[in-house]
Each structure stands twice: as structure tokens, then as C-alpha cells.
Amino acid sequence: GENVEQHPSTLSVQEGDSAVIKCTYSDSASNYFPWYKQELGKGPQLIIDIRSNVGEKKDQRIAVTLNKTAKHFSLHITETQPEDSAVYFCAAPPGWYGNKLVFGAGTILRVKS
Amino acid sequence: SQTIHQWPATLVQPVGSPLSLECTVEGTSNPNLYWYRQAAGRGLQLLFYSVGIGQISSEVPQNLSASRPQDRQFILSSKKLLLSDSGFYLCAWSNGMGQGHQPQHFGDGTRLSIL
Numbered sequence: 001g002e003n004v005e006q007h008p009s010t011l012s013v014q015e016g017d018s019a020v021i022k023c024t025y026s027d028s029a030s031n032y033f034p035w036y037k038q039e040l041g042k043g044p045q046l047i048i049d050i051r052s053n054v055g056e057k058k059d060q061r062i063a064v065t066l067n068k069t070a071k072h073f074s075l076h077i078t079e080t081q082p083e084d085s086a087v088y089f090c091a092a093p094p095g096w097y098g099n100k101l102v103f104g105a106g107t108i109l110r111v112k113s
Numbered sequence: 114s115q116t117i118h119q120w121p122a123t124l125v126q127p128v129g130s131p132l133s134l135e136c137t138v139e140g141t142s143n144p145n146l147y148w149y150r151q152a153a154g155r156g157l158q159l160l161f162y163s164v165g166i167g168q169i170s171s172e173v174p175q176n177l178s179a180s181r182p183q184d185r186q187f188i189l190s191s192k193k194l195l196l197s198d199s200g201f202y203l204c205a206w207s208n209g210m211g212q213g214h215q216p217q218h219f220g221d222g223t224r225l226s227i228l
Contacts, residue, residue, distance in 0.1 A: 031213070031214065032213065032214035034216055034217075036219075041221075041222075041224075042221050042222070043119075043203050043205075043219030043220050043221045043222050044157070044203070044219045045219070046216050046217070046218065049216055051213070051214075087155065089157065093214050097213070097214075098214070099145045099162060099164060099207065099214075099215075100159060100162060101159075101214075101217060103156065103157040105155055105156050106155045106156060
């Protein structure tokens, strides 16, 4: 089955700096990679996703890159702001088709002002 | 637009009592529905998922069960709660009609404490 590993588990950055969170997956057939942001007491919110037919996707200060050969994908947040502080989760599906996602263990991002 | 509702937001129950958590989705038809448990604010464990009314897949053996009595309603239940059932329970939905993998969208969860 799919195994998703996420690093680092915690990340502290200064406001305005960039933050990078990396995930590796085990199932080479996986073809969809979402990232979620979870604020305290709330459910995870989808912030960006990428499919395996592209290598990079950007949305304002957030970008995701995918390396299918190495089986890893990363979340990049530029010009971090205090409101970016949250827990971030990556996920990948077990296989190329289906309804399920396997989630990484999460990264606590703290942006210090 | 689609919305997902979970209730209650918090619940405190004694060991051995029954449980019923409800989740409803609006603005879409024939969604895939999911129940997750999140321990200590980290890691989401898939408990159940459903692709249609009455169709439930269980991911891990446990003290819980799920039912889908209507297209957009998903219920998590237990006959007798254990201390280990404490946690943050999240419901999610995805587009059941889309091609390929579809994003999952989460509710704001139920914080369950067992005493």
C-alpha cells in the first residue's frame, strides 16, 4: 500500500522568509498530490494540488513541485506571513485510480513576526 | 457552492455510552463520503468511506460503524464507547462523478472526549 512520509515535523521561519515542506510517496502509480492547511480547531482545507502530468503549479505565494522519478513533492510558501502558521498535510492516493488518500503526518509551521 | 456540516462540534461522553455523529453535504449529488480520526492534532486515519447509499467500506477494525441512509448524509456510530475512541473526528466529501482522483473537502470536525 501507499506510504507517505512528510518532513520536517516542525518548521519555524521568520516572517517574509520562505518555507518548504517535502513529502515522499511509495506507490509509483500515484498521480494526484494535494496539500492541506489545518488551523487550530478546524478541519483541513485544501490549498493546492497537482496531478502527475505537470511538474509545478503556482497559486500566488504557494507552489507545489513534483518529481515523479524520485517520488517526492514539495510545498513552497514564499513571503511567509503570521497567518500562514498552521499544520500542513500532504497526501497521495494508493494507486492511479480510486477514492482514497493517504496522508502524511503533518508539519507544524510557525511564522515568527 | 458545496458545503459540509458536522455536528456536534464537541462532545463529552462516558465510557460505555453510545455515539452518533452526523455529517451532511449540500450542493452536490452522489458524493463520496469519508470519516477520519485525528489523534493529538496530527495524522489523519481513514476509518470509513462510502461511494453510495448503503455502501460502506471499513478501513480499520474498531469499535465504530458507519451508515449512509441518504445520499448526502453520513453517520458514525458506536454502541459502547471506549477510552481509546477519544479524538477529533472529521467528515469529508469528494466528487463522486469526476474523472480520476478528486479533492477531498473536510468539515470542521467533532472533538470527542471519553471520560
